[in-house]
Structures are given as structure tokens and as C-alpha cells.
Amino acid sequence: MLNALSHGRYISGTSLLHRCDPRTKIILALIFSVIVYTVHTPQSLILLLLCSFGIAQRAGRPLRHSLRGLKPIVYLASITAITHLFFGGGPALAESGILSFVSRDGAGRSLLMILRLTVLINGTSLLTVTTTPLTMMDGLQWLMKPLQRFGVPVGEIAMMMSLALRFIPVIVEEAKQLLKNHAEISRDFSNGTMLQRARSCLPLVIPLFAGVVRRGDALATAMDARCYGACAERTRMNPLRFSSVDILCGGVVLAFLSLLMYIDCFLAGGA
Amino acid sequence: MTDAILTLKNVAYRYPDGTPALDNCSLTVRRGSRTAVLGTNGAGKTTLFLHLNGILRPSAGQVLCGDNPLDYSRAGMRKLRSQVGLVFQNPDSQLFSASVQEDVSFGPMNMGLEEREVRTRVAESLLAVGMAASADRPVHNLSYGQKKRVCIAGVLAMKPEILVLDEPMAGLDAAMQQELMSVLDQLHAAGMTIIIATHDLDFAYGWADDGIVMEAGRLLAQGATTEILLRDDVQMALGGAPLIAEINRRLLLIGIDLRDNGYLPRSKGELLQAITAQTRQESTP
Structure with missing residues (x-):
């Protein structure tokens, strides 16, 4: 999966x-x-x-x-x-x-x-x-532009969506690594009743969640450092x-x- | 205009949970210098860097860029962050675009630059880090060292005067370290001020002009690396001395002085050169 x-x-x-x-x-x-x-x-x-x-x-x-x-x-x-x-x-x-x-x-x-x-x-x-996530973000932002009139933070929503798309594979890789590290959990994860499997997922989900939060925090800092949000309107290298x-x-x-x-x-x- | 490009005056910082991270720190970074920031884990190096870029605001004290205190307004931050480029340790938490050039263009686009200017800057900065041929490659296909170089390019595209790198050599093999070193040397030769946080005492001793030593959020020492890294208290705090400095000291104890024009060797290359020259001198009748 x-x-x-x-x-x-x-x-x-x-x-x-x-x-x-x-x-x-x-x-x-x-x-x-x-x-x-x-x-x-x-x-x-x-x-x-x-x-x-x-x-x-x-x-x-x-x-x-x-x-x-x-x-x-x-x-x-x-x-x-x-x-x-x-x-x-x-x-x-x-x-x-x-x-x-x-x-x-x-x-x-x-x-x-x-x-x-x-x-x-x-x-x-x-x-x-x-x-690519960035062009997807540009496309979504353009399509949602009319909502800006109603105070919807269109740029931020588009950025969140594209980041979510970008980091799904990364998080999957992290989950795989966790499964590898906890071979015991991995066995439990795929065996037993539905409830047992759900319970055995906990040791996997908690570090994964913590990792996502940590990564999100680091990414937000790195984006800040590169002037994200410093200008009202971002420009584009490849305008649509x-x-x-x-x-x-x-x-x-x-x-x-x-x-x-x-x-x-x-x-x-x-x- | 003073010689100091960045100054911290009695800066203190506490994290929101109350943990003190910086305590009464006063230091200066010289314009055009290569500065190494040293300290054990948790000494406050990264927190210090986040202050230089305006990401963290001191609880007390003041940070100055040139002669001016930092302006924390939106416009002030845009100016500061294009002047002080910050590269973090882990490239995987900084790169989020699909292709190399998309990622490098992120900073200039946030600065609101025109399309043509963004393209020029992206091309120039990729050339500077030797990644021009990989402009269209997907980021996830790059090696760790290449990702680090793309991170540097992403910051260079904002044309900073000061490049701040948090442990850039961590996780790199010797060949990649050499490649990165030559990139940094070129940038320094072009007039950029470079500040690097590192645990590698040999690298700091051989490469940096100035050193800043942090201990538990406080400034322990600041000055020429060739002087401060020989101090007992600094060596105690950092858990050792640079190997080349130690060799120099031992050789002096047995009467061998490798000084050339008044300077002792600082790097492995210089040491080998000095030993060769000394041996030749002694073997000449």
C-alpha cells in the first residue's frame, strides 16, 4: 500500500x-x-x-x-x-x-x-x-483567483496543496523506513484482526506524525528564509x-x- | 561604513517554552571574512543563525546589519533576507519543487522580480555551484551533495552579501566536501562574506579567517581562528584541538619550526609543503 x-x-x-x-x-x-x-x-x-x-x-x-x-x-x-x-x-x-x-x-x-x-x-x-507541484500551484491559484475578492488566502491555499502533494512520497518513504526499523511492528501490521492491526499501527503512526510536524516546521523556516510571504504578489519564472x-x-x-x-x-x- | 557587516549587541533569546538559547551574546562578523561558528550540539549556533536572518527576534539586545538595527517589518525582512542568505543543514527539508531550476527560482519569485531577471539569476547561481547542466533534473534524483549545492544556488539567486551555512559539510564524503569547498572559495573570492557553523575543528582552523566559539548559548571566544583555537578554555569547550595546530605545537617542542613568512601551516596541504621544504633545507649541504 x-x-x-x-x-x-x-x-x-x-x-x-x-x-x-x-x-x-x-x-x-x-x-x-x-x-x-x-x-x-x-x-x-x-x-x-x-x-x-x-x-x-x-x-x-x-x-x-x-x-x-x-x-x-x-x-x-x-x-x-x-x-x-x-x-x-x-x-x-x-x-x-x-x-x-x-x-x-x-x-x-x-x-x-x-x-x-x-x-x-x-x-x-x-x-x-x-x-509539477509548482505549476499545479500556479494553476490552482489562477483558477481560485475570484475567491480573493472574498478574502480567501488563495496563494497560501495553493501553496499548502502543492506542498502536500510534494511531500506524500517523502512521508511514504519515511513510513517504509520506520517499518524496516521496526520489523516486529511490520509483522504485526500485516497480521491479526482489524483491531489488532490498528493497534499495532500506533508505534508507526506516532513517530511518523512527529516526523511530519518536524519536517513541516523546518520547511516553513526554510521558506521564510527565502522571502516567502515578504512580497504581496509572487512573480513567476514561467508565467502560465x-x-x-x-x-x-x-x-x-x-x-x-x-x-x-x-x-x-x-x-x-x-x- | 564600518568593517562589521553583522553585529550582535547583548542578544538574548528564550524559546517560547522558556528554554534559554542565547545569553548576552555580543559579536561581530567582518565584511568579506570567512567566519567559522563552533560549539557543541545545543550551544546555540542554529539559534544564532536564525537571528542573523531575522527569523527569530531577540528577547533582549540588538542585531545590526552594517550600521543599522534590523527592521522587522515586511519590507525590512524582504531586504534583509535578500542580503543574508541562510542555508540549512538538511537539504531534504529545504527543497520542495519538482525540478532544480524551479526550486532555485523560489526566492527570486518571492522577491517579486521580473521573469527575465529570475531566469538570469537562476542560470547564474546554478553556474556558480556547478549545477547548470542539471537545471531540468528532478530534485529527488539528485545526490545528497548535489542537493546541498542546489540549496546554496537557491540562496545565491537572491544575491546575498552574506552567505550563512549551517553545517554544510555534514553527511558529505571527502570528494563532495572538496567540491563544496571550492564553490565556497570562489564565492569568497568574489567578495561574499561567508559564515559557517561546523564541528570540524581542522576545517575551521584551515579555512576560516575568524572564529566564533559558543558554549551553552554564550559567546566563549571570538577572533582569528589561529589564535582562539589554541586557547585551553576553547579546546576544553570544543573537546579538542585542530590536528595541524597540535602537530605544529609538538614539532616546536622538539625544536622544529615550520613557520613560513611568520605563519605556521593551517591545513594538511600547507603542512606537507612545509615539511618538504624543511627536509630539502636540511638535506642541502
Whole structure:
């Protein structure tokens, strides 16, 4: 699971998606997320999943990395699926035996739910894989600019978000190191009942948390030392500019998603 | 204008939990000097550095940059932090951008400089630390020594007059230390004042012009390293003497004086050179 968390980190490259403006990518990721929860058929979701794997491959992220990145949602997906399977309502899958407890509608819904989560995680991770934290921060800041009128500290929020993204892999590395150092804890961590495992996590979580606070404190001091917050408005070395790449990427993705919605409506209507 | 670029006058500092960190510290850093700050762990070196950059404000006393007391307003801090560049010990807690040039550009961008100026400064400072070829490399792929150099570049891009480094040699192998030393020598030759906190007495004795010795938050000694590091109380506080100074002393005891133009050797290289010269002199009939 720890390995999986570090797989959303930025991978340098020159693909179309890498060259796209972060604002375009953030907006497309939002539209993508809405579409994932709007489509009704598994076929549409499978098509979206295959496309996101394909794009990830083109952006320099091998398929096995994409698959490993899905590990963290296994538990969540399993719990959701089981809930839908047994409490989905409607007719049962069979008249007798264990399948008589399984809802037919629930089985369909749990399949859709697992597919949705998988597509969502894989698709949206393309944003962090192809965008550096600093440009992501610039993009978020630009998009949230209207909120400044209402006194929202947009710059600070964007900086916090980008730092959080940047330090996830570092914290994962620290957790791995702690697990290595406490081989005993590591064994307990992956064995026993849910409660036992949760308890055995404590000696791991406390030093990890202390480490995060310490690191945060050191980072804040280092940022202070480099004039962070000393100027009302930070400048940019690479000001954000929309280009033909954004028109191309945005156009292709929106056309594809529109077509997908049309096919999905057609398939859902047919079913 | 005085010769002092930084001055502390009776500075005291207590951490919010009441722990005293600095106690009545008065010291001066000369313009254009190479100054080593020495002291055991917890002596107050890092706290002292945080005062030089205005990150900490003294509970009592005054810090002066040039002839002027520090101005703790936003504008004052912007000016001070671009004058006094502070590089921390652990590069991993300072670097947070994805690529080298993004990270180096952080300071100049915070100063509100124009895009073109930021680019020029980033290129110049990466060149100064020998990392120009790695401008686009991801930070997490760099070696520890390279990360340290990127940290220095990040501060140099703000064009400081004074470079303050907290234990820059810690964690570096001998080759990396040499590389970093040559970078610092070049910066000093270009007129920069350099202040380094270190535990390495041999390095301080060989490299620094001036030394500041801290003990439990107090200033124990200040002056030329060739003098203060020979003092008994300083050696007692630091737990030893520089090896070269000790060799010089022992050789003098048996009547061998390696003085060249009135100066004793300060580094390993100078010592070997002096021994060679002495041997040649003695073997000449």
C-alpha cells in the first residue's frame, strides 16, 4: 500500500499532456470526474479506463505502475462492493444457497462502483503525474483567483496543496523506513484482526506524525528564509500561457467525452 | 561604513517554552571574512543563525546589519533576507519543487522580480555551484551533495552579501566536501562574506579567517581562528584541538619550526609543503 501511494508523483516527460497548461488539465480532470459519475454503463467505464491507461502509458507511466497505484482503493472498493452485494435490494441472484443472499441489482451496482473508483483514481492521477507541484500551484491559484475578492488566502491555499502533494512520497518513504526499523511492528501490521492491526499501527503512526510536524516546521523556516510571504504578489519564472497544445488536448478530450456520453445514453436506453 | 557587516549587541533569546538559547551574546562578523561558528550540539549556533536572518527576534539586545538595527517589518525582512542568505543543514527539508531550476527560482519569485531577471539569476547561481547542466533534473534524483549545492544556488539567486551555512559539510564524503569547498572559495573570492557553523575543528582552523566559539548559548571566544583555537578554555569547550595546530605545537617542542613568512601551516596541504621544504633545507649541504 505504501508503494502504491508514491505512484502518483510527477514523472518528467515531454508528452502532449506534460506540455498542456495546468489550468487546462485541472479543468479537464474536473469534467472527467463528473463524467465518471454520470455515465451509467460498465462499457463506457471500461472504455474510459482503457483510454486512461493508454494516455498514462504515453505520458511515461508504465501499465504496472498505474495498476500498483490502484492498490490503496482495494479496501474501499471491497467494502463498497460487499455493501451493495448484500444490501442492494431487489431480486436475489439465486433461489437457494449463498447466492440467495446476494442482490442481483447490488451485484451490478458494485461492479459499476469498483469500475468508477478505478477510472477516477487512474484518470485523475494523470494530473499529478504530468504536472509539477509548482505549476499545479500556479494553476490552482489562477483558477481560485475570484475567491480573493472574498478574502480567501488563495496563494497560501495553493501553496499548502502543492506542498502536500510534494511531500506524500517523502512521508511514504519515511513510513517504509520506520517499518524496516521496526520489523516486529511490520509483522504485526500485516497480521491479526482489524483491531489488532490498528493497534499495532500506533508505534508507526506516532513517530511518523512527529516526523511530519518536524519536517513541516523546518520547511516553513526554510521558506521564510527565502522571502516567502515578504512580497504581496509572487512573480513567476514561467508565467502560465495557453497554447495550441491546450486547444488540441482540450478539444480532443471534450469531443471524446461528449461522444462517450452519447454512446452511454444509447447503451443505457437500449438496456 | 564600518568593517562589521553583522553585529550582535547583548542578544538574548528564550524559546517560547522558556528554554534559554542565547545569553548576552555580543559579536561581530567582518565584511568579506570567512567566519567559522563552533560549539557543541545545543550551544546555540542554529539559534544564532536564525537571528542573523531575522527569523527569530531577540528577547533582549540588538542585531545590526552594517550600521543599522534590523527592521522587522515586511519590507525590512524582504531586504534583509535578500542580503543574508541562510542555508540549512538538511537539504531534504529545504527543497520542495519538482525540478532544480524551479526550486532555485523560489526566492527570486518571492522577491517579486521580473521573469527575465529570475531566469538570469537562476542560470547564474546554478553556474556558480556547478549545477547548470542539471537545471531540468528532478530534485529527488539528485545526490545528497548535489542537493546541498542546489540549496546554496537557491540562496545565491537572491544575491546575498552574506552567505550563512549551517553545517554544510555534514553527511558529505571527502570528494563532495572538496567540491563544496571550492564553490565556497570562489564565492569568497568574489567578495561574499561567508559564515559557517561546523564541528570540524581542522576545517575551521584551515579555512576560516575568524572564529566564533559558543558554549551553552554564550559567546566563549571570538577572533582569528589561529589564535582562539589554541586557547585551553576553547579546546576544553570544543573537546579538542585542530590536528595541524597540535602537530605544529609538538614539532616546536622538539625544536622544529615550520613557520613560513611568520605563519605556521593551517591545513594538511600547507603542512606537507612545509615539511618538504624543511627536509630539502636540511638535506642541502
